[in-house]
Amino acid sequence: MNILSEFLWAPFAFEFMRSALEIALILSVLCACLGVLLVPRGLSMLGDGLAHSTFGGIGIGLMSGLALEESIWVSLPFAVLIGFGIVWLGRHTKLAGDAALGVFFAVSLAIGIAALHVVSKRSSGIDIEAVLFGNILGVQPSEIAAIRVFGSLCLVSLVYLLPRIAYAGFYAELASLSGIRVVAKEYLLIAMTAVATVLAVKAVGVMLVSAWLVIPATIGRHLSRTFGAMLFWTILTAILGSTIGLVISFNFDIPSGSSMTLSLGVLFIVALVFKGLVKNRANQFS
Amino acid sequence: MSQKSNIHHSHGHLHSSNHGHGHTHSPDASIKSPTVGNDQKSPWIFKPESTAKRSMEWDNVSFQYGGRQVVDGITSWLCQGELTCICGSNGAGKTQLLRLGLGLIKPTCGVVKYDGSMVSPLKRNIAYVPQQKNINRNFPATVIEVLIAAYRGAWPLSIRKVERDLAATMLQRLGSLNLLDKDVGVLSGGELQRVFIARALITDPQILILDEPMAAVDSKGRQMIQELMMQLKSDQKMTIALITHSDTIVEMIADRVMFLEKGKLVGWGLPSQVMNVQELREVAFFGHDHEGVIDGGEG
Numbered sequence: 001m002n003i004l005s006e007f008l009w010a011p012f013a014f015e016f017m018r019s020a021l022e023i024a025l026i027l028s029v030l031c032a033c034l035g036v037l038l039v040p041r042g043l044s045m046l047g048d049g050l051a052h053s054t055f056g057g058i059g060i061g062l063m064s065g066l067a068l069e070e071s072i073w074v075s076l077p078f079a080v081l082i083g084f085g086i087v088w089l090g091r092h093t094k095l096a097g098d099a100a101l102g103v104f105f106a107v108s109l110a111i112g113i114a115a116l117h118v119v120s121k122r123s124s125g126i127d128i129e130a131v132l133f134g135n136i137l138g139v140q141p142s143e144i145a146a147i148r149v150f151g152s153l154c155l156v157s158l159v160y161l162l163p164r165i166a167y168a169g170f171y172a173e174l175a176s177l178s179g180i181r182v183v184a185k186e187y188l189l190i191a192m193t194a195v196a197t198v199l200a201v202k203a204v205g206v207m208l209v210s211a212w213l214v215i216p217a218t219i220g221r222h223l224s225r226t227f228g229a230m231l232f233w234t235i236l237t238a239i240l241g242s243t244i245g246l247v248i249s250f251n252f253d254i255p256s257g258s259s260m261t262l263s264l265g266v267l268f269i270v271a272l273v274f275k276g277l278v279k280n281r282a283n284q285f286s
Numbered sequence: 287m288s289q290k291s292n293i294h295h296s297h298g299h300l301h302s303s304n305h306g307h308g309h310t311h312s313p314d315a316s317i318k319s320p321t322v323g324n325d326q327k328s329p330w331i332f333k334p335e336s337t338a339k340r341s342m343e344w345d346n347v348s349f350q351y352g353g354r355q356v357v358d359g360i361t362s363w364l365c366q367g368e369l370t371c372i373c374g375s376n377g378a379g380k381t382q383l384l385r386l387g388l389g390l391i392k393p394t395c396g397v398v399k400y401d402g403s404m405v406s407p408l409k410r411n412i413a414y415v416p417q418q419k420n421i422n423r424n425f426p427a428t429v430i431e432v433l434i435a436a437y438r439g440a441w442p443l444s445i446r447k448v449e450r451d452l453a454a455t456m457l458q459r460l461g462s463l464n465l466l467d468k469d470v471g472v473l474s475g476g477e478l479q480r481v482f483i484a485r486a487l488i489t490d491p492q493i494l495i496l497d498e499p500m501a502a503v504d505s506k507g508r509q510m511i512q513e514l515m516m517q518l519k520s521d522q523k524m525t526i527a528l529i530t531h532s533d534t535i536v537e538m539i540a541d542r543v544m545f546l547e548k549g550k551l552v553g554w555g556l557p558s559q560v561m562n563v564q565e566l567r568e569v570a571f572f573g574h575d576h577e578g579v580i581d582g583g584e585g
Contacts, residue, residue: 040425163440170425170432170441173390177414178439221426225469228443230426 011250019144020136020203020256024242026151027200028212028260032238033158034193035217036231041169046086046190047213049101050197051206053082056108057198058131059115068127069140076150076198082108083190091183134205134257136246147199154192165189166227204257215264216241219271241267330563332555334542339366340402341493341525342387342412347396348549349382356382358549359396364493369519369526371536373570374546380529381417383546384495387527388414413486417497417529419478423471429457429481430466436485456484461510475502483511487518494518496528500535508535515539533571537561545570 011017057078061071082104089100168175168182176182200209220234245260343363349356357379364370372380385391433453434442457463460480479502500508518524545553545566553566
C-alpha cells in the first residue's frame with residue numbers, strides 16, 4: 001500500500017510536477033470540451049492541422065528574432081488565422097474541409113521547417129525536439145501564465161457557448177432558426193481550438209496535441225447516448241489520462257507527452273472492452 | 287373551417303373558376319374577381335381580402351441560385367390563422383419560397399415581411415419542419431434532447447422534470463410517446479417526421495412551416511398529423527404553411543392554396559377557387575421534374 005501511495009503521490013512533492021499537473025488539467029479539460037464539439041462534426045484532424053500550423057507560427061516567431069518561449073505570441077494569432085482560413089475556404093469554395101486543412105497543414109509545416117533551418121544557421125541551441133514533442137515539465141513561468149489566462153478564458157466562454165455550438169453541430173439550420181449565429185459560432189470554435197492547440201503544443205508538442213482533442217472525446221462518444229454523458233466521460237477521461245500519464249512519466253522516466261498519450265490510448269482500449277462486455281451481458285439477458 | 291364541402295371536382299372545366307362567381311359559398315366571403323398583379327400573369331390568382339392580416343409576406347421576392355431563377359418575383363402572403371397549402375411539381379420553388387420566408391436564404395431581390403414589418407424572423411417564433419432531415423448522425427442525441435434543444439434554443443446537458451413532461455406531452459400529441467428516450471440516429475423516416483413535428487410545436491410557434499410533413503408517414507400517422515393541423519388552426523389560431531403533393535390533403539385541410547411553377551406563382555386562392563382548375567392540378571399533382579434542386583430541398 002505504501003509503495004502504491006508513494007508511486008501516486010511522490011511525484012507531486014515537487015513544485016515542477018505540481019505545475020505540470022495544473023497545466024495538464026487546464027489544457028486536457030479545455031481540449032476535452034473542444035473535442036466533444038469537434039469529433040461528432042467529423043473534425044477530429046483539425047487539431048493535428050492546427051498543431052502543424054503552430055509549427056509554422058513558431059518558425060516565423062523565431063525568424064523575427066523572438067526566443068522560443070516568446071514565439072507563442074506569433075504562433076497564437078498565426079494558428080487562429082489559419083483556422084479562419086480553413087473555415088472560410090470550406091464555406092466559400094467547393095473544397096472539402098479536409099482538403100483545405102491538408103493544404104494549410106503542409107504549407108505551415110514547410111514554413112516552420114524553412115524558418116528553423118534559417119534560424120539554426122544564425123544561432124544554435126533551438127530545441128526542435130521540445131517543439132515537436134513538447135515538455136510539460138519545462139514550461140516557462142510566462143508560458144504558465146499564458147496557459148492560465150487563455151485556458152481559463154476559453155473554459156469560461158465554453159460554459160456559455162458549448163450548448164449552442166453543440167446544437168449547431170447537430171443541425172445547423174434548425175439552430176440558426178433558434179437564434180444561434182451558426183457561422184460566428186463556427187469561427188469561435190475554430191479560434192478556441194487554435195488557442196488550445198498552441199497552448200497544448202508547449203505541453204505535449206506538435207506531434208501529440210491531437211491526442212488530447214481526439215482520444216477523450218472518442219471514448220466519451222463510444223460510452224454515451226447523450227451529449228451531456230459524452231461531455232462527462234470525455235472530461236473524466238482527459239483528467240485520468242493526464243494525471244496517470246504524468247505519474248508514469250515521473251516514475252519510469254518516460255517523456256511526459258508520450259506517457260499521457262499512451263495512458264489515453266490504454267483508457268480507449270479499456271472503454272472498448274468495457275462497452276463490449278456490457279453489450280454482451282445485455283444481449284445475454286435480453 | 288372545413289373546406290371539404292366546398293370542393294368541386296370539375297376536372298376538364300378549365301376556366302370554371304376564372305371569374306370567381308360559381309364558388310362563393312366558401313366560409314371566407316371575400317372572394318373577388320381574379321386579380322392579376324402587376325408582376326403576375328396567371329389568371330388563377332385570387333388575392334385574399336385586404337383586411338386579412340398577413341403573418342408572413344413575400345413582396346416581389348426573387349431568388350437566384352446557380353444561374354437559375356428558383357423563385358421569380360413572387361408576391362403572396364400567409365393569412366393569419368389560416369392553413370395554406372403550397373403545391374407544385376419538383377423544382378417549382380416551393381421549398382425555397384418557404385426558406386426565404388424563414389430567413390434561411392436571402393432574396394436576390396424583394397423583401398419578406400412578418401406582420402407587415404421587416405423584423406428578423408428569429409424574433410417571430412416561426413417553427414420549421416424540413417423535408418430532408420439533415421441531422422448529424424455522429425452526434426449523440428436522444429429524442430428528448432432534440433425537443434428540449436428547440437425549447438431552450440441550446441443543446442441541453444441535463445433535462446429538468448418539467449421539460450421532460452413537456453416533451454412527453456408533445457410526443458403524446460403525435461402518438462409517439464414511446465420515442466421519448468430513443469436515439470435519434472436509429473429512428474425510421476416516419477418516426478423522425480413525428481419527432482420533428484413535435485419539436486416544432488414545443489415552442490408554441492405563431493407560424494408553423496412544414497415541408498411535406500406526410501412524407502414517409504404511414505396512413506395512421508397521416509390521419510393524426512391532419513387532425514393535429516386542424517386542431518392547431520382552430521384552437522391555437524396558428525398560421526400554417528404546408529408543402530404537399532397530395533390533392534386529397536389539400537382538399538381535407540387547406541384554407542388557401544398556392545400553386546408554383548418554375549419559380550412563379552401561377553395559382554393562389556381558396557380551394558374552391560383553384561382546386562378545380564385542370565392546369566393547376568396538372569402542374570401540382572401530376573407534375574413534371576425540373577433540374578436544379580438546391581440543398582437537398584425538393585422544391
